[in-house]
Amino acid sequence: VQIVHTVTNTRVQILHTVTNTRVQIVHTVTHTRVQIILHTVTHTRVQILHTVTNTRVQILHTVTNTRVQILHTVTNTRVQILHTVTHTRVQIVHTVTHTRVQ
Structure with missing residues (x-):
């Protein structure tokens, strides 16, 4: 039995990784x-x-x-996290294993 050749080839490609976080201060009011x-x-x-x-x-x-009269003091702060998105796609491009036995 003779193993002529064995080839293992694996390619992994990270297609994209996206992390997007938007923070919006909706309003801050101090009266x-x-x-x-x-x-x-x-x-x-x-x-x-x-x-x-x-x-x-x-x-x-x-x-x-x-x-002396303090009429009013108002402090209003709203913070809204609009969205946080993390996308990671991994694609196995190809895996080839060749074994020839003669």
């Missing part, structure tokens, strides 16, 4: 409205009642009023 000083009022009334050799000073009222 902050601050309304400072709706009103600030300082009232001081001084009344000189009478002066003879006597002086009376009467402070009738003093009002200080300050209001």
Whole structure:
């Protein structure tokens, strides 16, 4: 028995590999409205009642009023993964095994 030749030939071809990832920030909104000083009022009334050799000073009222109002603060962030695709195709092109026995 004589083995004349043995041939093994295998070719593997990677056709394509695709990885695609798209990330889209849909929206980011930050709203902050601050309304400072709706009103600030300082009232001081001084009344000189009478002066003879006597002086009376009467402070009738003093009002200080300050209001600060945060109207709204909104932070909104949406992230949406649109798609992630990974394709890998492997194709065995050919495998040939020849064995001749004589």
